[in-house]
Amino acid sequence: MEKIIEIIGKTPLKDFIPQKYTNRLKILNLSSGEYFHYSEKELNSTFFLIEGMIQIKQTTQDGVDLNYILLDNFNVVGEKKLLFGKEGGVDFYTIRDKTKILEIPLDIGIKLIKNDKFKIFLLKLHCEKLHKFVWDISILHFKGVKKFLAHNILTYSTDDKFRFKNMSFLSEILSIDRKSLYSAVKKLEEKKLIIRENKIIKILDRKKLEEYIKI
Amino acid sequence: MEKIIEIIGKTPLKDFIPQKYTNRLKILNLSSGEYFHYSEKELNSTFFLIEGMIQIKQTTQDGVDLNYILLDNFNVVGEKKLLFGKEGGVDFYTIRDKTKILEIPLDIGIKLIKNDKFKIFLLKLHCEKLHKFVWDISILHFKGVKKFLAHNILTYSTDDKFRFKNMSFLSEILSIDRKSLYSAVKKLEEKKLIIRENKIIKILDRKKLEEYIKI
Numbered sequence: 001m002e003k004i005i006e007i008i009g010k011t012p013l014k015d016f017i018p019q020k021y022t023n024r025l026k027i028l029n030l031s032s033g034e035y036f037h038y039s040e041k042e043l044n045s046t047f048f049l050i051e052g053m054i055q056i057k058q059t060t061q062d063g064v065d066l067n068y069i070l071l072d073n074f075n076v077v078g079e080k081k082l083l084f085g086k087e088g089g090v091d092f093y094t095i096r097d098k099t100k101i102l103e104i105p106l107d108i109g110i111k112l113i114k115n116d117k118f119k120i121f122l123l124k125l126h127c128e129k130l131h132k133f134v135w136d137i138s139i140l141h142f143k144g145v146k147k148f149l150a151h152n153i154l155t156y157s158t159d160d161k162f163r164f165k166n167m168s169f170l171s172e173i174l175s176i177d178r179k180s181l182y183s184a185v186k187k188l189e190e191k192k193l194i195i196r197e198n199k200i201i202k203i204l205d206r207k208k209l210e211e212y213i214k215i
Numbered sequence: 216m217e218k219i220i221e222i223i224g225k226t227p228l229k230d231f232i233p234q235k236y237t238n239r240l241k242i243l244n245l246s247s248g249e250y251f252h253y254s255e256k257e258l259n260s261t262f263f264l265i266e267g268m269i270q271i272k273q274t275t276q277d278g279v280d281l282n283y284i285l286l287d288n289f290n291v292v293g294e295k296k297l298l299f300g301k302e303g304g305v306d307f308y309t310i311r312d313k314t315k316i317l318e319i320p321l322d323i324g325i326k327l328i329k330n331d332k333f334k335i336f337l338l339k340l341h342c343e344k345l346h347k348f349v350w351d352i353s354i355l356h357f358k359g360v361k362k363f364l365a366h367n368i369l370t371y372s373t374d375d376k377f378r379f380k381n382m383s384f385l386s387e388i389l390s391i392d393r394k395s396l397y398s399a400v401k402k403l404e405e406k407k408l409i410i411r412e413n414k415i416i417k418i419l420d421r422k423k424l425e426e427y428i429k430i
Contacts, residue, residue, distance in 0.1 A: 083339075084342075116331040116332070116335060117331070119335055120331060120334055120338065123335065123338040123339070123342065124338070125341060126342060127298075127299075127338065127341060127345065130342065130346075130349065131345075131351060134345065134348060134349060134352070137349070137352055137356060138352070139355070140356065141352060141355065141356040145259060151263075167390040181355075
């Protein structure tokens, strides 16, 4: 098993976490679909995504669902509590197998955040996530479901292949109802931009798909 | 005329701007509808809203319009260039008479941002704006135009009165087309939540209007 200190060493966290704390940190190795925090629980950790893919589901005080997806990029969830004192009701769960997460207990997070450099680092990660969310929801709202789907296929594909567990799972993580999702996939197929083969959507022409979102 | 140093003294900026820079700063006293930055121009300043109301219109690289409104609260625009190196194409304009803005030239901004405390302060203001935008667009997208209008009336009213120049101006600043706006106002009137009298929308029952958004 890889040691925590080696895992941290490969991330930007290496500049901020003193060695004396490493024995208090945890590595979570999770499969797809595992909740590592749910809204009914008190949030007592900050989680750094090392590998894999996770989703945040946030329900605001009056029941508006906000979803955003984080890819296999290094990122953080639960940091709002450290930065702004509260996180709100949030679920964190994995949406890819072999997801690796570093869990930092709240009391250590509180110590780390006293370092202004770490606070700036965390604020910038938080902004990065918000910029991404603003961009995603703007495409969904102003351009509609088909272009939002196209945008997600482009963002989350590897070698022009976008893999997903099944259509209802895809519908859930993109917050698109199944009927609209089926219809959007069909429309993109008709336009010869993609082709769906069971649990894989293949991009037929990446350039054309990018152009399609812009129109 | 109020001195710049007195104006700064009433804002959180007083902890960050050394006196030696104050003669390089400008106060803009603007009427409603004035552009103090437009997207075709190079952005060479950071602007702090001291009094009044301004709007940002942001057009992303592929033409998605994003709007957000800032009220008479102290806030900042143009800070993205200082924080993240670029701002993108943005228009900044006033939407209320007697709007007072503090303009800080870019070279001074660059000096100020070297202070980590100021950087944290600016990042937090930036996050505050993004949280507000995420919340606004989530209401618009997930709850629809009528509830979005109700939300804006609640947010920007004084003494239960929401004043606006005219309907087409309101349509523009809320990014709602005129037909939908008229229809939304009518619906809220029918529900006896508001009443429109020319350029004023009066809230008839604040509690009920708040409840209406939550359903």
